Every structure is written in C-alpha cells, then in structure tokens.
Amino acid sequence: MRLVFAGTPAVAVPSLRALADGPHEIAAVVTRTDAPLGRKRVLTPSPVAQAASDLGLHVVKADRLDADVTARLAALEPDLGVIVAYGGLVREPLLSTPVHGWINLHFSLLPRWRGAAPVQRALIAGDTVTGASVFQLVAALDAGDVFAEERYDVPAGATSADVLDALAEVGAPLLARVVDGIADGTAVAVPQEGEPTVAPKLTLTDGLLDFSADAASLLARIAGVTPEPGAHTTLDGARVKVLRAAPADPAAPPLDPGRVAASGRSVLVGTGTSPLHLRTVQPAGKGAMDAGDWLRGLRTSDVVFGS
Structure with a gap:
C-alpha cells in the first residue's frame, strides 16, 4: 500500500x-x-x-x-x-x-x-x-x-x-x-467496550503537589508528570521541583504534611499518611541536586513545602 x-x-x-x-x-x-x-x-x-x-x-x-x-x-x-x-x-x-x-x-x-x-x-x-x-x-x-x-x-x-x-x-x-x-484483508476491528475515561493534556497545575494527600497518590502524581510539566511545590514563595521521590522506610518518624526533615541519611517530607523519601530536587534558578545537599544548604530546620 x-x-x-x-x-x-x-x-x-x-x-x-x-x-x-x-x-x-x-x-x-x-x-x-x-x-x-x-x-x-x-x-x-x-x-x-x-x-x-x-x-x-x-x-x-x-x-x-x-x-x-x-x-x-x-x-x-x-x-x-x-x-x-x-x-x-x-x-x-x-x-x-x-x-x-x-x-x-x-x-x-x-x-x-x-x-x-x-x-x-x-x-x-x-x-x-x-x-x-x-x-x-x-x-x-x-x-x-x-x-x-x-x-x-x-x-x-x-x-x-x-x-x-x-x-x-x-x-x-x-x-x-x-x-x-x-x-x-485479514485485519478486523472491533468496537471499544467499557466506560471511557479522558486524558486531557497536562498543565502546570497538574504538577502541583498537595502534601495533605496520601503518599501513594503523591508518588503516582510525581511519576505521571515527570518529566513534563514536572512535579513542584513552593518554599517561601519560590518554586521547588521534585524530580525523584520514593516511599520512606516504614520505620521513618511521622511528619506533618509538607514538613521536610532529615532522618539519618534520608530527607523526608510529610504527607497525609506516611512520609516520602525525597531524593532529587531542583530549586528555582538552579540545577538538579541531591535532596540532602539542598536541605543542608538551607541552614534551617524550619522547612515546610507549600509555604
């Protein structure tokens, strides 16, 4: 043909x-x-x-x-x-x-x-x-x-x-x-079966993380919006991209939603359920960096996403 x-x-x-x-x-x-x-x-x-x-x-x-x-x-x-x-x-x-x-x-x-x-x-x-x-x-x-x-x-x-x-x-x-x-002449098409769902184009808003949601939903959103439009939150009014995250160790201490804290060698952020382990972030105007290096560079223990 x-x-x-x-x-x-x-x-x-x-x-x-x-x-x-x-x-x-x-x-x-x-x-x-x-x-x-x-x-x-x-x-x-x-x-x-x-x-x-x-x-x-x-x-x-x-x-x-x-x-x-x-x-x-x-x-x-x-x-x-x-x-x-x-x-x-x-x-x-x-x-x-x-x-x-x-x-x-x-x-x-x-x-x-x-x-x-x-x-x-x-x-x-x-x-x-x-x-x-x-x-x-x-x-x-x-x-x-x-x-x-x-x-x-x-x-x-x-x-x-x-x-x-x-x-x-x-x-x-x-x-x-x-x-x-x-x-x-052998191809046969059959009607679709089941209830349709729709998948509109993503916008920047789809990448905004609400840390009051449960950990599984947040990980799913991060996966879905990576690399575009990218998962992001704010800190002191500036955007921070979350490039990589994973479930935290089950023994990790609880944290309030959005609060970021070091736990051993890990950087955790609180959610509506269990914390997440932040691996890689990208602050506004900077390149991607290890979450631990980023947190140490802030020189403060009062870090809450969404602020």
Missing part, C-alpha cells in the same frame, strides 16, 4: 522505522514545523522529521492538517493514513482521503484514557497496567474500532517518560502487523 505517516515526537519514531522496514511505500511523512529548543532557541526539526530525512522520505512540515496539507496528501493517492502522536486533529475531508482512512497508534487500552496524555493520566490515577492500541480513526475523540492491542505492566517507580518509551517499542510492531493485515 501507499502510506502517509503523521507523527512528531521521539515516541513516534519506532513506528515510522517499523513501517519503513516493511513492504509498503511511505509516500509522505507529515510532522510539525521546526521548534526552538535549548537556551539559544535554535530551530530544530522534530524527531520524526529527522528520522524521515535519515530514511530518505518526503517530509511535509505543518502545524495543522489544513486544506493545503489535505490537497498535498490527496495528490499522493494514499491507500492508508497512519498517525502516531502527531499533535493535531485529522478532520474531514482528510479523514476520508486515503482508501482505508486513517489508523492511530494510541498509548492506552481503549476506551480507557482517550485524549492527549493517556500515559500521564494513567500513572497519576495509579494504574498498574496500561498498553497500546491500534484503532480506526473517526471524528469522535479516540472512539474508533480497535484492530489490536498490547497490554503492558507498569514497572514500580516508572515515570511517564519511561512508560512512553516502552510503549513506543511495544506499539511499533503491533502497528506494522495491523497495516499488513489491512493490506491483505
């Missing part, structure tokens, strides 16, 4: 490479325009753009799949559109332009976590099992029939970045098999 592929971040690259290694022709790769990165804000191609260039594929850069992009893709007469984390919606008439429409690799077990941040929302909710789904794209959000899915057990302590990287590798061969099945 003649394929058009749409994707932008690094998690879409394994799928692009898997399709490029297969028997199908990739007529075009659509990705978002170059973005300013780093302190010098240098315009940088997306990971998908770079991978497509390395593979010698035709690249179309666009932040919206508008009438111009639709016309350019229609001229290629594609049999199938494939989308993996492009960062924009496919609407009519583009949705119906390929002979077989579009399929999407989505990083959840649908209908759980439809939306832009399925892995992040799953971890925040404390899900211990997630997965990847390949489904037929329809106008409604992530509501199409599912061709295939793969379950994935979330490792203890894994962040959203860890899980996304793993699902990108799990999902690539899954997607390639579905494309092959559509080509030879």
Whole structure:
C-alpha cells in the first residue's frame, strides 16, 4: 500500500522505522514545523522529521492538517493514513482521503484514557497496567474500532517518560502487523467496550503537589508528570521541583504534611499518611541536586513545602 505517516515526537519514531522496514511505500511523512529548543532557541526539526530525512522520505512540515496539507496528501493517492502522536486533529475531508482512512497508534487500552496524555493520566490515577492500541480513526475523540492491542505492566517507580518509551517499542510492531493485515484483508476491528475515561493534556497545575494527600497518590502524581510539566511545590514563595521521590522506610518518624526533615541519611517530607523519601530536587534558578545537599544548604530546620 501507499502510506502517509503523521507523527512528531521521539515516541513516534519506532513506528515510522517499523513501517519503513516493511513492504509498503511511505509516500509522505507529515510532522510539525521546526521548534526552538535549548537556551539559544535554535530551530530544530522534530524527531520524526529527522528520522524521515535519515530514511530518505518526503517530509511535509505543518502545524495543522489544513486544506493545503489535505490537497498535498490527496495528490499522493494514499491507500492508508497512519498517525502516531502527531499533535493535531485529522478532520474531514482528510479523514476520508486515503482508501482505508486513517489508523492511530494510541498509548492506552481503549476506551480507557482517550485524549492527549493517556500515559500521564494513567500513572497519576495509579494504574498498574496500561498498553497500546491500534484503532480506526473517526471524528469522535479516540472512539474508533480497535484492530489490536498490547497490554503492558507498569514497572514500580516508572515515570511517564519511561512508560512512553516502552510503549513506543511495544506499539511499533503491533502497528506494522495491523497495516499488513489491512493490506491483505485479514485485519478486523472491533468496537471499544467499557466506560471511557479522558486524558486531557497536562498543565502546570497538574504538577502541583498537595502534601495533605496520601503518599501513594503523591508518588503516582510525581511519576505521571515527570518529566513534563514536572512535579513542584513552593518554599517561601519560590518554586521547588521534585524530580525523584520514593516511599520512606516504614520505620521513618511521622511528619506533618509538607514538613521536610532529615532522618539519618534520608530527607523526608510529610504527607497525609506516611512520609516520602525525597531524593532529587531542583530549586528555582538552579540545577538538579541531591535532596540532602539542598536541605543542608538551607541552614534551617524550619522547612515546610507549600509555604
């Protein structure tokens, strides 16, 4: 088949490479325009753009799949559109332009976590099992029939970045098999079953830690928002990022929610239940540092997050 592929971040690259290694022709790769990165804000191609260039594929850069992009893709007469984390919606008439429409690799077990941040929302909710789904794209959000899915057990302590990287590798061969099945007529999609949940894009507020919550919920939130938008709190009105934390030793002394104290070689912070062990923090305007070094540098024993 003649394929058009749409994707932008690094998690879409394994799928692009898997399709490029297969028997199908990739007529075009659509990705978002170059973005300013780093302190010098240098315009940088997306990971998908770079991978497509390395593979010698035709690249179309666009932040919206508008009438111009639709016309350019229609001229290629594609049999199938494939989308993996492009960062924009496919609407009519583009949705119906390929002979077989579009399929999407989505990083959840649908209908759980439809939306832009399925892995992040799953971890925040404390899900211990997630997965990847390949489904037929329809106008409604992530509501199409599912061709295939793969379950994935979330490792203890894994962040959203860890899980996304793993699902990108799990999902690539899954997607390639579905494309092959559509080509030879063996692929069968079935309606989604169960109560949908939604996974809207994270905002900075999603990373704000409320230390009156229980320890497990706080660890789940830290995992879900790492690396973006990042877990954070305040101290004397200044933001402090919490980059790494873990359950404290069961014998750790109790602490009031938000209070930070040294206990042996550990730095603890109180929660609504048992304390957490702070490992790595990042104060405003500084780099990441060991929580013990940070606490000693404050030269005070009266440290309460949220102040």
